[in-house]
Amino acid sequence: MSFRLTIVAAALLFMISPATAQVEPFPSSFRVADVPAGDATIHVRIGGKGPAVVLLHGYGETGDMWAPMAVDLARDHLVIVPDLRGLGLSSKPLGGYDKKTQAGDISAVLNHYKVKRIDLVTHDIGNMVGFAFAAQNRNLVRRFVLIDAPIPGIGPWEEVLKNPLLWHFRFGGPDMERLVAGRERIYLDRFWNEFSATPARFTEASREHYARLYALPGAMHSGFAQFAAFDRDAADNQAFLAEGGKLKMPVFAVGGGKSFGPMMATVMRAAAENVEEGIVPDSGHWIMEENPAATIKLVRAFLDEGK
Template identity: 70%
Template sequence: MLFALAALLLTVPAVAQVEPFPRSFHTEMIDTNGVKLHVRVGGTGPAVVLLHGYGETGDMWAPLAADLARDHRVIVPDLRGMGLSSRPAGGYDKKTQGVDIAGMLDVLKVEKTDLITHDIGNMVGYAFAAQYPQRVTKFVLMDAPVPGVGPWEEILKNPLLWHFRFGGPDMERLVAGRERIYLDRFWNEFSADPKKFSEASRVHYAKLYAQKGAMHAGFAQFAAFDQDAIDNKVFLEKGKLTMPVLAIGGAKSFGSTMATVMKFAATNVEEGVIPDSGHWLMEEQPAATVRMVRSFLDKK
């Protein structure tokens, strides 16, 4: 049944949901590190892994995946607990999820990969790159901070990030049946223009986050931030990342702050800013974002 649902998500027309992945992609359920990851795979060539963030799933990457599949093997998982991946009781610290990604690549027999990440995907991606730096050739991070890195404590003071500390025994009961209302806050408040985050996408993601245990797993991603900050400081003590890094921010969101953050964690950082975009780069300015990523990956 899970495979049938996964296939449906890849083939239903865009008018019914988010933009579909090319039909040449297939899906796999990959067992690794105590979790089953739902993974989309397509294209041939050097590997590239795309990691999504909160409020979305790997489905967000369809436009970029279609472009990169022309000359890359594109690998797009749903993170632990999110989308169609399984929801284990624990392991939502990003260090553990970095091991998830390494195990997924082992199953796919991929030794080295480019890495493209957004939002919580940045945090998982950094934990993966810090633990397995020899496996990451280039690293693109989009519009979200990394716990414990650079101005993390100052960033936490931003009232728009109230959800980082949203918790307590009633949080799931408050949101149950109101997932769309909760998620609309992020899609609206973090957009330069909320209309760019389409109604079809909102319906699609709200249904996925309304699945049993999905909001619990999502909250667990945020609850792990304190541990993530501790783990990341240990990674930093061992040295900065040395692979080429592109830090992209939406002009009306993190902007150049993304590069500021990553210069604390990497030695070779290029800054990128997408005009007329908030946080949701792939929804608000997909063409400009694809062009910037493609230019960086193609650079010798």
């Protein structure tokens, strides 16, 4: 990174420091660390005590999305919330955005904290990273919640790709990066609006917060790279199932009532033996903005079933 880009990054990081964060902050009891993971450094929030639960965010957001759920779960869990590589305050290497590699990032975080068994709660791109992790670490994942996004190569993946709302899956490359440079908010607003049942619930404060994070040097490249890796991810996921069979841990497939809905369970029944279906009512894709109370209630009830 050039000296100029370093100065820009430092300035932007100052703008989005915890003191000025515009989304709901994590409790002060949560610790923050940057954990080495091969060629990446993963920004992690960790707090609470008890059985470990890992929360993985998706595209258009960062681990900040989980703050309300982290507050609830930290009452009786050790809550671990990473930013995926390339996003949020994690480092932004040029490569490694296939989900198998990113599953290795999660392993590095767990090894750092000496965590041997987890519940896993994921949303959007986090579903894909979580699936790659669970498929390779079946004995480590006790219960698995996936929320409102498909898995490359699994179930009706080819049909899902035909949905015109998912045009961004094939949108990337240097020209696309130049097109959105300095216009990150315009680009992201499209997703926040089109994938919401009620766009106003994705507040202006949250939009500004995430737009600043995605304007950090390398962030939009990393975001495009998440989608560009889907063909590789599909092949990896099919290989995971061919080698190990379907997942056997309890799986909770949750869809936004006005988004993926019951399709999440359809997807996961192609890859897991024990699938429970859940719906977040009165919500589109952005479940933690549109109906956080219902989302937290559903997730906690499922995790508590296994106690």
